Amino acid sequence: MNEQKMLLSKIKKYDFTLKELNLYLDTHPNCRRGLAMFHKYRKLRENAVDEYTRKFGPLTPEQVNNSERWTWTDDPWPWERR
């Protein structure tokens, strides 16, 4: 696996953890342990996304940081075999 794929896979794992905690906290809004985990993984995700977008391009349109070219529409798109 190259660096880009590894970093994207890491982001997906953080996103999955955050989604799980999100749904759990919806029905357990007073669980402090769950909330602390949410904050922990949100920070980890933030750092991974920063690194990814700096090196490999945007995951959302407002993350385009190239001043020469609109990189949002670059191939491949997620449904395409890589």
Place this chain on the structure above:
Amino acid sequence: MWQYEKKLQYPVKIKTPNAKLAKVIISQLGGPDGELAASLRYLNQRYAMPYGEVKGLLTDIGTEELAHFEMISAILYQLTKDLSMEEIKKSGFDTYFVDHTTGIYPVAASGTPFTATYFQSKGDIITDLSEDMAAEQKARTTYDNILRLADDPDVRDPIRFLREREIVHYQRFGEALRIAQDKLNSKNFYACNPSFDKNCGKV
């Protein structure tokens, strides 16, 4: 509002096209217990919900279902890419091909196009949450059946992920039903509808 992220929730990497398998998996795109019906069910039902926890849950699960809709689309796209005419004829995919070529269109495995009659939005939270729990189990059964029909590990892996999400959603909807009933029960002994009956809960 919503924002798109340029990635799948879980990876889909299928090396071998298989039109026959696409023909059955498409039911989770546009079939009676598919991901499109799931997403529209929860995102429509949430307006009748008086309780924040459950408004949040319907919004968040409805949103996750859109990501599952994209994963199923990616599976179908990769299963039908670079198919030969011979494979299309032999697999029975020809009946879909004639109308859609290899474009992605929401139908059930039977060929019936997607319809909003697959879900309800009843405006009554006990009714809606009971439907939601059943819907998650029906989708889980459909994924079990797909796993009985699919041999390719590249296909089984994302399908197993989606199957597990149905179980988590079922658990969360069960908790949501309990929350809703607890809030009703404090003054509402007859389970009147808090989003319509004006005096509901006010004795």
